[in-house]
Amino acid sequence: MAHELAQAWSRVAQDYEEHFIDPYAQEVANPLWRVLERIPDKEHKTVGDLGCGTGPLLPFLAQRFRQVLAVDFAEGMLQRARERCRHLPQVQFYCLALQDLHPLHGQLDVAVAINSLGLPDPADIDEALRQIRSCLRPGGWFLGIVPAMDAIHYMTMVLVDRALARGLPLDIAQKNAAHHVGHQEYDFAFSRFHYRGTEQHFWFSFEVPYRLRRAGFIRIRWAKVMIPWSQVARLKDLEKYPPTWDWFFVARRGR
Ligand SMILES: C[S@@+](CC[C@H](N)C(=O)[O-])C[C@H]1O[C@@H](n2cnc3c(N)ncnc32)[C@H](O)[C@@H]1O
Structure with a gap:
């Protein structure tokens, strides 16, 4: 299963940007930058980009941290990330699944972990979180972005309201919302x-707090990454x- 998923991710690597949202774009209000900047002594620290994909975050990390470990289970993604970082010797690459990060403990x-904790089996998510905790030294930081299900319900609500405001009957308004949000792709x-x-x-x-707490993390805070409509509809x-x-x-990770 993990192998098939990794292959599927490898297949989407080539034209990834055309199909997936970009949380790093300037118009996105993303707390990631502020929190990363506040971490002290970055120039002496090692950071792991877990599920690095094509590597859009790696140059930013390489400018600030002593060492960057770029991890992904999809070889197609790693190829693009390696190409992007060919002039950055402080970035090292690992083809690993997040559910087994033993070499990096x-x-x-x-x-x-930016949009890489969407593993379909919740038991795998829990294992990945425990593995990530084991990779961290005492007191280490864990920063992530995960795709939001409540945002899909929100979009559906907005699109139904928009259609109703245009005078469409409810059944057509709902069909219209389901089409634009892409309901056939969701369970x-x-x-x-x-x-x-x-x-x-x-x-x-x-x-977010439920799973992170179960995996042993402490001082958990979460916030929205605001994504402009132009990226999703x-x-x-x-x-x-x-x-x-x-x-x-x-x-x-506690001390
Ligand atoms: C939506 S992309 C995000 C990539 C990158 N973090 C970014 O922000 O552009 C998800 C990435 O996570 C990787 N990924 C998904 N599940 C994984 C797993 N179980 N182990 C390792 N990598 C995984 C995929 O191969 C893909 O590169």
Whole structure:
């Protein structure tokens, strides 16, 4: 299963940017930058980008940290990340699944996982979180972004309201919302998203402290990453509604 998923992610690597949201774009209100900047002594620390994908965050990390470990289980993603970082010798690459990070245990001061904790099986998410904790040295930081399920419900609500305001009957308004949000790609009961062979778990906000606490993390805080409508829907008149979001979190490994 993990092997098939890794292959599916490898297949989407080539044109990744055309299909997935970009949490690093300037117009995204992302707490990641502020929290990363506040970590002291970064120039002496090692950071892991866990599920690094094509590596958009790696140059930023390489400028600030002594060493960067870039981890992904999809060789297609790692190829693009290696190419992006060919002039950055402080970045080292590991083809590993987040559920088994034994080679990196005790090696990280900071772990970052951006939209890579969408493993479809909740038992794998829990194992990945325990593994990430084991990679951190005592007192280490864990920063992440996870795709938000409640944002999909929010988008659905907004699109139904928008259609009703235009005078459409409820059944058509609902059909219209389901089409634009892409409901056929979601399993709403079990919070899953199927897309181009990949399968991701989408998170509710209550899941963030619940899962991080279970994995042994402390000092857990979370906040929205505000994503502009232009990244998620090709409809022009949504700007009057507050934007949609993913969930950002920061937590610590105790001493
Ligand atoms: C949505 S992409 C995000 C990539 C990157 N962090 C970014 O922000 O652009 C998810 C990445 O996580 C990787 N990934 C998903 N599940 C993984 C797992 N179980 N172990 C390692 N990598 C995984 C995928 O291969 C993919 O590169």
